[in-house]
Amino acid sequence: MELRTAHVTRYIMPLREGGSLPALAEADDGFKYVVKFRGAGHGTKALIAELVGGEIARALGLHVPELVFLHLDEAFGRTEGDEEIQDLLQGSRGLNLGLHFLSGALTFDPVVTTVDPELASQVVWLDALLTNIDRTVRNTNMLSWHKELWLIDHGASLYFHYAWVTRKKHVLSPFVQVKDHVLLPQAACLEKVDTEFRTILTPTKIEQIVDLIPDDWLYWEGISETPSELKTIYTQFLIERVTHSEIFVKEAQHARKLLI
Template identity: 45%
Template sequence: MLRQVTGIRYVTPLREGGSLPGVVEADDLGTYVAKFSGAGQGPKALVAEVICGELARRLGLSVPRLVVLDIDPVIGRAEPDPEVQELLRGSGGPNLGMDFLPGALGYDPVAHPVDPALASRVLWFDAFTENVDRSWRNPNLLIWHRELWLIDHGACLYFQHNWPRAEAAVNRAYRADDHVLAPYASRLAEADADLAPRVTPALLAEVLALVPDAWLAGPDFGSADAARAAYADHLARRVARTADWLPQGSAA
């Protein structure tokens, strides 16, 4: 499983995020951006964060360290905002923590041109996971220590919100015309040749094992293991159909 830590102080909300994430200090002396299970998107957003974040890491992309962040709602008692208080009351127990990168800069496509090989790998990964949240309006990319870091994958894997119709998403084409890195992504064929063979059943099983059972529980499946099997099957079949969903060349 992911490393587990306990939140000891709620520092501040991050209001630029639609789900109202917050900065939390934990008992391991680390500081994390917390994504809460009680937010509007619910636990499925946390499932997507773990699957996509840990898959991206294993494919060589930079993602802040993820942890399971145990929250006692009492840590927010000094927070004056009633919306935050309500969110924390509904998020007791395991939540997702993403390592806070101090001094990181938000990605600016003008100020931070990206190497075509890296841009192509990121676009390939976003196409595979159907990430609809990497536009120039909201890149969900940071520059830290002169490297490009991927954050916020809760909007990926949106097939999971309607499992009866998930079959249609296996070979669904990905539209990259709004992707912030499309102007640089001129080596998609190379990225596909390198990355697709690495998404093996063993890799998918390794990543899915990191998702807490509590986030997989729900009306769609009889058990957490059944849910893992469904995600693994879907993603394995999608990666085998790259010719159907991968954009051709650059979208610029």
Template identity: 45%
Template sequence: MPGVEPTNGLRRVAATRYVTPFREGGSLPGLVEADDLGMYVLKFRGAGQGVKALVAEVVVGELARRLGFRVPELVLVDLDPELGRSEPDQEVQELLKASGGWNLGLDYLPGSFDYNPVVREPSADLAARLLWLDALTLNVDRSWRNPNTLLWHRELWLIDHGASLYFHHSWRPERFPAAGYRFDAADHLMMPFAGPLAEVDAELAARVTPELVREVLALVPDAWLAADEAFGTPEAVRDAYERFFAARLAGPRTWVDELEAARAARV
């Protein structure tokens, strides 16, 4: 692919105040205020999961948005390490100092809380669609224990996609992830509620076109992709992600058959 501007489509803001950490996440995200007066949940490039978790957040979050799911706005947040100077928690202070430059922010949804399908049961169609999306993107982090979905204004919102596309943490050109990557959905949040997958698969697979994938990949900053040592250049990394999605969506999609078999076994 040709080179892509690093912020093609994602707004840029600058963090002006660090408010508080969120202790629930393994990467210690924090709430920040920005120069647009907005509040954002900040995912740090200096966290242990590294910049590839931010890449996954953008790719999967923006793909989900284009498939009709509700996802908080994603923005690029310029962080001045000096914001950590007055932070009393040493762990947070070190994280802020290690994360200077562009980080990822998710629009803060005040008053939202973890979604519980037992309290508000999803439709069979919505459950099937979310199950399909997570299987496509290999999102291993949407379970009963860690739903990574919020209820806000009585609607379901998707968050925290950093654990998706897990293969990119150890990929190599000569050992590229196969279309048949298995996805264990036994503990997935939506498995007990999902309807049949055949129609959902036909519709969503047709919508994830190469053009749509390129559009989403264009949102990832070049600097984040340039850090990938396996492929060398941002263009090569984008090409690799394109090949993954093309292989994943090529027929026959055995992973969809496996999902449907697992779903039908629970009915």
């Protein structure tokens, strides 16, 4: 598995609805991307979550915009008038992450659009696996594009890596935050999806996805592990969660019963 790499050539505009100031930009391949910057508040950990979450979703057959590594040259952004944006760009030199811009896509509205039970269950299962706390009614992080549901913004996933010392307790977490998932009321096929997704998401597939993480994103202050050791920890975390998926599936089923 590999991701394409392109160079950012034009900063178009900030997307200020995101707390980390993502932006719309154009690259030297002629396409536009929503760029997630390594210099933003949560640094490369948010990019890792975006990359791993997005590629797991893709492996499971869900719609996710193409992810691309985007390189920012040292001189990029020096002429930007907004000091906050200039600082962000200067702090993001090197490899960043871009999501292919879905022109004309609409923000998913759960009041207007009904998602069928199987697809809803697939998204809920994915987010429970990833411990993604950011797919709520307030912020769905989904788009409607060409009459299909597309998943975006997995940067709030894998939050165990913000509490590295206590990470082991998160491995078997039931993920109680699933009660706030925007698609939980429709997720009536969780057991069926669990059986199917456990077959697809093999240890080999997980290892291949984690191996996409650039070593450059894995040098963290206060952490003694090497990039290779950190990739092993991510891989083992995800394998364990898939192996014991009945824990978060039961939690989701219980939370759903309280809603309907």
